[in-house]
Amino acid sequence: MDKIIIEGQNPLSGTVSISGAKNAVLPIMTAALMADGISRIDRVPDLRDTRTMIKLMEIVGAKCSFEKGSLKIDGSSVDNPEAPYDLVKTMRASFYVLGPLLARFGSVKVSLPGGCAWGPRPVDFHLKGLEKLGAKITLSSGYIMAEAKRLKGAKISFEFPSVGATGNIVMAAATAEGTTVIENAAREPEIVQLCEYLNTMGASIQGIGSTRIIIDGVDSLHAADIEVIPDRIEAGTFLIAGGLLGEIELTNVNPSHLDSLLLKLKEAGCGIHTSANSIRINPADNLKPVDMTTAVYPGFATDLQAQWVALMTVASGSSVITDTVYHDRFSHIPELNRFGANIKSDNNTAFVRGVNELIGAPVMSTDIRASASLIIAGLIAKGQTTVSRIYHIDRGYEKIEEKFRALGANIIRDNSPG
Ligand code: EPU
Numbered sequence: 001m002d003k004i005i006i007e008g009q010n011p012l013s014g015t016v017s018i019s020g021a022k023n024a025v026l027p028i029m030t031a032a033l034m035a036d037g038i039s040r041i042d043r044v045p046d047l048r049d050t051r052t053m054i055k056l057m058e059i060v061g062a063k064c065s066f067e068k069g070s071l072k073i074d075g076s077s078v079d080n081p082e083a084p085y086d087l088v089k090t091m092r093a094s095f096y097v098l099g100p101l102l103a104r105f106g107s108v109k110v111s112l113p114g115g116c117a118w119g120p121r122p123v124d125f126h127l128k129g130l131e132k133l134g135a136k137i138t139l140s141s142g143y144i145m146a147e148a149k150r151l152k153g154a155k156i157s158f159e160f161p162s163v164g165a166t167g168n169i170v171m172a173a174a175t176a177e178g179t180t181v182i183e184n185a186a187r188e189p190e191i192v193q194l195c196e197y198l199n200t201m202g203a204s205i206q207g208i209g210s211t212r213i214i215i216d217g218v219d220s221l222h223a224a225d226i227e228v229i230p231d232r233i234e235a236g237t238f239l240i241a242g243g244l245l246g247e248i249e250l251t252n253v254n255p256s257h258l259d260s261l262l263l264k265l266k267e268a269g270c271g272i273h274t275s276a277n278s279i280r281i282n283p284a285d286n287l288k289p290v291d292m293t294t295a296v297y298p299g300f301a302t303d304l305q306a307q308w309v310a311l312m313t314v315a316s317g318s319s320v321i322t323d324t325v326y327h328d329r330f331s332h333i334p335e336l337n338r339f340g341a342n343i344k345s346d347n348n349t350a351f352v353r354g355v356n357e358l359i360g361a362p363v364m365s366t367d368i369r370a371s372a373s374l375i376i377a378g379l380i381a382k383g384q385t386t387v388s389r390i391y392h393i394d395r396g397y398e399k400i401e402e403k404f405r406a407l408g409a410n411i412i413r414d415n416s417p418g
Helices: 022-034 048-059 092-105 124-132 163-174 188-200 232-245 257-269 302-311 332-337 370-382 391-396 400-406
Strands: 002-009 014-017 036-043 063-066 070-074 109-112 136-140 145-147 156-158 179-184 204-206 212-216 248-251 273-275 278-282 292-294 316-324 344-345 348-355 363-365 384-388 410-415
Touching: 002 248, 002 316, 002 370, 014 204, 014 400, 022 036, 022 070, 022 092, 022 163, 048 070, 048 092, 048 391, 070 136, 092 109, 092 124, 092 145, 092 163, 109 124, 124 136, 124 145, 124 163, 136 179, 136 212, 156 163, 163 179, 188 204, 232 248, 232 278, 232 302, 232 370, 257 273, 257 278, 292 302, 302 316, 302 332, 302 348, 332 344, 332 370, 348 370, 363 370, 370 384, 370 391, 370 410, 400 410
Parallel strands: 014 248, 156 179, 292 316, 363 384
Antiparallel strands: 002 384, 002 410, 036 070, 063 070, 109 145, 136 145, 179 212, 204 212, 248 278, 273 278, 316 348, 344 348
16 A cells, blocks of 8 residues: 655755646536536546546446546437445535436435444535535435436525535536525635536526635536636645745645635735735744634634644744534544644544654545645654655645655655565
8 A cells, every 4th residue: 555755854946737626626527417418627626536427427428538638528418317435435526416417317316325434524514505405315325316307496595605515506406496595604715716607507596705606507508618726725735844844835835715814824924925816925934823623614724723733843932723514523633643743632622732743654645635734743843753654644735745845845655565
């Protein structure tokens, strides 16, 4: 199994180009299943999750070709509205086929995702929302079956602005009969892009980017092309590494998607300079401890919480980090403590006492973002770090070790057997 080996404390410098966003491309791919024709998606990151979604597209009957970041999906041959357990269990985002396939076929069968590495992640908002639209939902042998001849517009109010449930309901409602209003909708840039993409496919969606989305159902959608937005979480991961390790510049990035992280980095003592599509960071001379609480967009992203904890391990004092989106997303803490970090957690809060230095250690990835935090810790630490189970990182980061190596890090992938 591949490992990443890092010799820490090499300064970083130079430019890194940010890839297309994983969490934008995955729902966009499922939206393409709603059209009878070929949609082209550009700037698609070559990730394990993108490949898993391509596999799922092919299982449902779509024809796909993926070359040099350009993905073509032909939705005209889609004929098998079913997402099998084997794929859904490896990638929860497979659940995004539920809304589009139900809308197009009037019935769909999708494996119920189980728990994930950091605890339960229910899908009740997706299901309640579809029921409001008139779907009959049943659960049998671990599969959700949803049926509706044609969905009907309804008013849906989410208890929490779930990204996935907003995406699924927007897609399902795009071709429903009548108007759907979603209250307390997610405002994440990835959801904004999904709605904009559906509009280019012929949907009629208003209130995009607000907490109230209004969808006037249309009879059908047509194929359309799109370029995926930059990955704000990949960008944030590099910025957090730069916060301590060197002056780096990110290109092909959208700084306005990263406002809350940039504020925190400034508070910690880093220099930040932005232009329309680049961000330069100068590391802090004396990294200050900065408390942080995750929140839905435009708050600090939960997907950057683990990386922020890694940075705070060497701040000049104590910080308190709370995750309000996921209450138990802390599997990175025991691994970070293996570097000599001083972190304790209680419920959804981590208490980090800054130490003078981290010392490299063998550690294990547990999920995508936890892995990124271990790589950051390995880059900061003195001596050698080996990060195992890096298939997690390959799910969400394109060539992360090559990008860090180009910035001057001493980091390699070891794929020797055993
Ligand atoms: N929730 C429910 N019921 C639901 C849906 C969500 O209780 O039916 C709860 C969740 O348990 C969680 C909160 O609502 O406490 C937010 O979950 P959300 O539905 O917004 O998350 P998601 O759509 O499953 C996406 C990203 C995650 C990211 C979260 C939060 C994709 C493919 N995944 O997940 O990304 O952490 O939004 O921003 O877009 C990652 O990229 O590493 C990742 C985990």
